[in-house]
Amino acid sequence: MTFHARHLLGIEHLSPLDITTLLDLAEQYVTLNRARNKHTDVLAGLTQINMFFENSTRTQASFELAGKRLGADVMNMEVAASSIKKGETLIDTALTLNAMHPDLLVVRHPQSGAVDLLAQKVNCAVLNAGDGRHEHPTQALLDALTIRRAKGRLHRLTIAICGDIAHSRVARSNILLLGKMESRLRLIGPPTLIPSGAADWGVEVYDDMAEGLRDADVVMMLRLQKERMDGGFIPSGREYYHRYGLDAAKLSHAKPDAIVMHPGPMNRGVEIDGTIADDINRSVIQEQVEMGVAVRMAAMDLLARNLRAGPVEVMV
């Protein structure tokens, strides 16, 4: 094992070896999760707190299930609903948490960098479950695991990420991860949804789906949030679907065995055609959800091992 980090705040600070270590361990948890008895005790005695400053059903459920299967005591805190409204600052929240002696803290926050800030102030291991538009590392890891299982490797693949890149932490983490693993990345979307400076990230940028999808091995669709559809960033939902929604015609430009991914929740008929999402020969969307639990188990297991090893050389 080579994974020495104290926290999992982003893909940015992980090495390719860290990533491989995480994915290899996650494979073992995939096997466990498919067995009749899905329980181990590697986190027994440890306390995991899920703190979501932003609503999330899927990610929170995935972390909760991961913690429970590993034997941790799991608590969900709905922060969005409570203390923030009373004017408590993030630092105060961190101090309150410290007093509860958690071992693992899973945090989602609507602002970029907020999870880093929290991690500086608490004594436990912190897992970033998404901060603003910055990073969502476990999503990128579960996407990587899904791709690796489908394609047998993570290098020398052509991977197209399509849609609202600008507002997407999923895109950022995926770009970092897949870049580190030496795949070829393409970003496709209208210029209003491509972040400035993206061309300097070592990716190719396209505003045309047919061109961008040509010979792609992996097509990763992103969710387009409703509030972006009303003329602010794109003229309308229907024009977006026409130009950027993934349908059979557009997908035909990718390789015949290309897989289709989506981090969910999907807007059928906005960014993806329902029949493609449901096509078991192309879509790996359900598998992504399954991999999510396994990857989160692996991440928490590794961080807990580092916790138990005591204060070692900390590499955030």
Next chain:
Amino acid sequence: MIDFYMVNATLIDPEAGTELPGGLHIREGRIAGVLPPSAQGPGGARVVDCDGHALAPGIVDIGVKIGEPGERHKESFRTAGAAAAAGGVTTMVTRADTVPVIDTPETLEYVTRRAAESTRVRIAPMAALTKGREGQEMVEIGFLQDTGAVAFSDGDAVTTDTKVLTRALSYARSLGAVTIGHPQEPGLSAGATATSGKFASLRGLPAVSPMAERLGLERDLTLVEMTGAAYHADQITTAAALPALERAKGQGLDVTAGTSVHHLTLNALDVGDYRTFFKVKPPLRDEEDRLAVVEALASGLIDVISSMHTPQDEESKRLPFEEAASGAVALETLLPAALRLFHAGHLSLSQLFRALSLNPARRLGVPGGSLAVGSPADLVLFDPHAPFILDRFTLNSKSKNTPFDGQRMQGRVLGTWIGGDRIFPTPA
């Protein structure tokens, strides 16, 4: 009666552009004579031996935010004065973006009175250009001028209504009042906390194109051309804005420009992992912009270096980057930070003090900025080479939000005089 000799100094003369050994005779608060290198002062006279260190006109700092009225927990006239004295700043040109806004002669009188009873450092107050800095109605420019306002500025609240701004500029022109603008297109820069580009995008921060500054400046300069007003741009921080500035000056418009010491010495990457002490307004720029601005300062296209001293308490900075307050304290770090440009070989000491002292004093018609006979004896004595590591908790400002915490700096203020009185270090 104050009558003494400062001998054995290196005189930094921004007017002559020289750095020569010599001394000064100070009498009744003014510079009464410039002494030759070997002069030791007449027998029996009070003498300050400068030990060969640099003696320059005190810094005139345009754009100092003081928390009075409204935010005295962040900075008071007393603490700002102490910081200024320790930083070699002899005149603070204070901002009007207080709570309430300084937009009436009455509020301005309060400020002047509070300043006078709190600090020996000279205060040259600015007033808002529009009431409440809301960009709708102009303030009583004439009355405020009579009360002592040296310039009119809404700070970073850009007036979007060009008709209002045009009228205010025309009216200000009739009174010879200088208007200070914040060149920034408010639509593009709304909500931005970083300069757009690879770094901001990776960090997921809402960002503004550097072009927003050029767009804001071009608009302001067009209105200056229309009205003939005297205009100073508070901070030019991007390469893209420089040609417009150069053109306006070439046309003979009454235009000057400043920049902040932070934009001269730091760049966007310094934000690193969301370090909020590096959040300033406008946001830090790319290195190419920083270098272009340094070059423009050296060539004289940019006239003034300001600290843009903006005290913020710990609570307003210990927040996620987007939520955290903007601004940095800099009265005390202005000189050592600006000296980085000297040590890097970009500017000579006399060039540096043109931008720190002479130009801002001249632009606003306030005393100081000169070593000429008859000028007020507002002086700073410093060792440009003395190294130190900055510990933010040693700063005199009430707020400690400096981006230079823990950094290696060079340049120590050894003494500050105002009107011939030594105010730093405080005489025992």
